Amino acid sequence: MGSVMRGRAHVYSRAHINTDEIIPARYLNTHDHAELAKHAMEDIDPEFVSRVQPGDFVVAGEDFGCGSSREHAVWALRSAGIQCVIAANYARIFFRNSLNNGFLAVECPGIVDKITSGDEIEVDLEKGTIRNVTRGTEEAFLPLTPFVKEMLAAGGLLPYIARRHGLEYTPAPPVPRLDVKLSQLMPAGR
Amino acid sequence: MARSMTITEKILAAHCGRDSVQPGEIVNVKLDLIVCHEVTTPPAIKMMAQIGVSKVFDPTKIVVTPDHFVPNKDIQTAELTKELHRWVKEQGIERYHQLGDHGICHALVPEQGYILPGMTAVCGDSHTTTLGAFGAFASGIGSTDLAAALATGELWFRVPETLRFNVKGKLPHGVYAKDLILYIISKTGVDGARYCTMEYHGSAITAMSMESRLTICNMAVEAGGKSGIMEADKVTAKYLKKRTTQPYTVFQSDAGAHYKDVYEIDASVLEPMVALPSLPSNGRFIGEVTKIAIDQAYIGSCTNARIEDLREAARIMKNRHVAPGVKAIVVPATSGVWRQALREGLFDIFADAGCVISTATCGACLGGHMGVLGKGEVCISTTNRNFVGRMGHPEAQVYLASPATVAASAIAGRIADPRDYMEKPLPRRGEKEVLVGVAEGDRRPQEDYLWGV
Ligand code: SF4
Numbered sequence: 156m157g158s159v160m161r162g163r164a165h166v167y168s169r170a171h172i173n174t175d176e177i178i179p180a181r182y183l184n185t186h187d188h189a190e191l192a193k194h195a196m197e198d199i200d201p202e203f204v205s206r207v208q209p210g211d212f213v214v215a216g217e218d219f220g221c222g223s224s225r226e227h228a229v230w231a232l233r234s235a236g237i238q239c240v241i242a243a244n245y246a247r248i249f250f251r252n253s254l255n256n257g258f259l260a261v262e263c264p265g266i267v268d269k270i271t272s273g274d275e276i277e278v279d280l281e282k283g284t285i286r287n288v289t290r291g292t293e294e295a296f297l298p299l300t301p302f303v304k305e306m307l308a309a310g311g312l313l314p315y316i317a318r319r320h321g322l323e324y325t326p327a328p329p330v331p332r333l334d335v336k337l338s339q340l341m342p343a344g345r
Numbered sequence: 346m347a348r349s350m351t352i353t354e355k356i357l358a359a360h361c362g363r364d365s366v367q368p369g370e371i372v373n374v375k376l377d378l379i380v381c382h383e384v385t386t387p388p389a390i391k392m393m394a395q396i397g398v399s400k401v402f403d404p405t406k407i408v409v410t411p412d413h414f415v416p417n418k419d420i421q422t423a424e425l426t427k428e429l430h431r432w433v434k435e436q437g438i439e440r441y442h443q444l445g446d447h448g449i450c451h452a453l454v455p456e457q458g459y460i461l462p463g464m465t466a467v468c469g470d471s472h473t474t475t476l477g478a479f480g481a482f483a484s485g486i487g488s489t490d491l492a493a494a495l496a497t498g499e500l501w502f503r504v505p506e507t508l509r510f511n512v513k514g515k516l517p518h519g520v521y522a523k524d525l526i527l528y529i530i531s532k533t534g535v536d537g538a539r540y541c542t543m544e545y546h547g548s549a550i551t552a553m554s555m556e557s558r559l560t561i562c563n564m565a566v567e568a569g570g571k572s573g574i575m576e577a578d579k580v581t582a583k584y585l586k587k588r589t590t591q592p593y594t595v596f597q598s599d600a601g602a603h604y605k606d607v608y609e610i611d612a613s614v615l616e617p618m619v620a621l622p623s624l625p626s627n628g629r630f631i632g633e634v635t636k637i638a639i640d641q642a643y644i645g646s647c648t649n650a651r652i653e654d655l656r657e658a659a660r661i662m663k664n665r666h667v668a669p670g671v672k673a674i675v676v677p678a679t680s681g682v683w684r685q686a687l688r689e690g691l692f693d694i695f696a697d698a699g700c701v702i703s704t705a706t707c708g709a710c711l712g713g714h715m716g717v718l719g720k721g722e723v724c725i726s727t728t729n730r731n732f733v734g735r736m737g738h739p740e741a742q743v744y745l746a747s748p749a750t751v752a753a754s755a756i757a758g759r760i761a762d763p764r765d766y767m768e769k770p771l772p773r774r775g776e777k778e779v780l781v782g783v784a785e786g787d788r789r790p791q792e793d794y795l796w797g798v
Pocket of ligand 1: 413449450451470472645646647648706707710711728729
């Protein structure tokens with residue numbers, strides 16, 4: 156099944172983890188994704204980058220990604236190998252940037268109490284659930300709205316507007332791939 | 346008849362070809378103004394190429410200035426401004442403010458008369474909310490959004506719910522717009538306005554100068570807001586009259602408009618505020634914090650480095666000296682403010698007091714340059730964020746306050762109450778207004794503007 160993502164959790168249970176913590180401003184002198192990835196979460200968890208495996212999840216409390224509008228925060232996490240963020244809720248620009256990049260950010264209030272760092276978890280997009288494989292528990296995340304699904308299915312804002320305006324979209328050089336096809340969220344032909 | 350709407354709903358409806366919109370709807374909005382700086386624009390330029398667009402949708406709707414790391418702080422930032430420069434020339438963008446004419450974008454755009462009531466404006470920067478002080482919808486976006494905006498002139502938005510703030514009363518002596526917004530954020534929390542717009546009304550707001558209003562709307566994002574907004578009035582019209590001849594449309598909220606929440610605030614009981622590390626919502630009245638010793642006092646940023654801010658700081662520093670061991674740094678928000686401060690003799694006051702003065706730049710506000718903090722250092726700053734690591738080392742501590750409080754603290758060597766450094770109530774009214782950022786010969790004649798809707 157293509158709609159299930161599996162990986163280990165990195166839990167930051169505090170609320171208001173801001174973009175300066177996700178990627179400090181001192182690294183904004185570049186927008187090279189691989190370079191940014193080396194410094195993801197550096198000020199809050201210096202070991203993060205050495206621990207993270209491709210396909211892992213960041214799990215966080217409320218208002219994740221507050222602060223500056225830097226899309227570098229999304230790029231840094233994704234290029235470090237994170238395939239999806241699960242948080243109680245998000246600051247709006249972080250959520251917007253995730254969506255615009257076709258990067259999955261799901262909302263699940265109270266999730267930080269259900270998952271410990273290192274737990275293996277499974278996110279099922281079709282069922283709308285987050286299963287903690289290690290603990291054997293399951294949570295539902297807030298349903299994705301039709302607009303969010305449409306944007307994710309398109310692969311982000313650029314391919315989305317390319318389609319709307321009859322333009323041709325050329326993807327950027329590849330970043331670590333999700334093992335799930337977001338295009339499966341939407342019926343073919345949309 | 347269309348349903349009753351807030352000012353924000355009206356502006357969004359007018360820009361998506363609809364009679365009315367409702368909170369929660371996703372609408373595709375036509376953009377009137379796109380502001381670009383050197384950090385988030387170069388990635389957007391690359392992304393435009395990814396969708397095969399080589400020309401921006403309309404160069405006359407774009408304003409460009411380098412601001413975050415100017416003058417270039419290292420080779421990489423030099424490459425960013427170089428790329429920005431190349432692109433501006435290639436696209437034929439005329440409203441381009443190069444080094445010497447540059448400024449922090451959210452301060453430069455109002456000063457130049459580029460933002461007008463009723464507009465929709467975006468910038469790849471979260472403090473774009475500042476521009477809402479003119480009765481415009483202005484919101485921060487990321488680089489992908491910016492690419493889409495530059496390529497197509499439109500962008501998707503979720504129509505925000507509105508929080509209404511009725512601020513009555515008069516701000517007391519020594520208490521400023523910054524104190525008011527820190528107070529408000531201490532009440533809402535850093536996510537109390539998440540996804541919402543913060544709409545301000547009341548006698549305390551209408552009595553404020555445009556510059557003070559900008560300070561309030563600047564920090565909407567510190568409460569999680571999508572935008573901040575104030576209805577344009579006589580103060581707005583007077584400010585714009587000297588800067589532009591462009592017509593504009595003034596929108597106002599309907600009496601029956603729906604608000605998610607309404608806050609009633611009495612400005613007359615406020616005192617100077619200080620936000621403790623490491624959240625802007627940690628605001629306290631100054632009485633609770635005056636014993637904290639400081640290493641640095643920073644006056645700068647898009648929040649509080651306009652001419653009125655520098656005047657307030659200078660009033661306190663005049664004939665005084667910064668405490669031994671304290672680094673005091675003054676960073677005017679724009680080149681126009683810088684020149685005006687020089688002419689008014691404010692730099693003499695700062696220099697004699699032992700401050701250093703920089704060119705306009707974001708500088709240390711985001712830990713870029715011009716006063717980055719080391720481990721354990723304590724800074725009181727007129728900026729808008731005191732997050733962990735924001736101004737430098739993650740173990741540095743940042744306190745946020747008004748320019749007057751920062752100036753008083755620089756003199757005292759510890760966080761200090763500015764009222765202790767002011768002998769008598771300051772003359773707030775009738776002060777000669779000086780036009781910042783526009784050369785004498787460039788002043789444009791008045792023209793009628795549209796008032797109504
Ligand atoms: S001054 Fe600070 S807050 Fe304002 S735009 Fe620059 S970095 Fe952002």
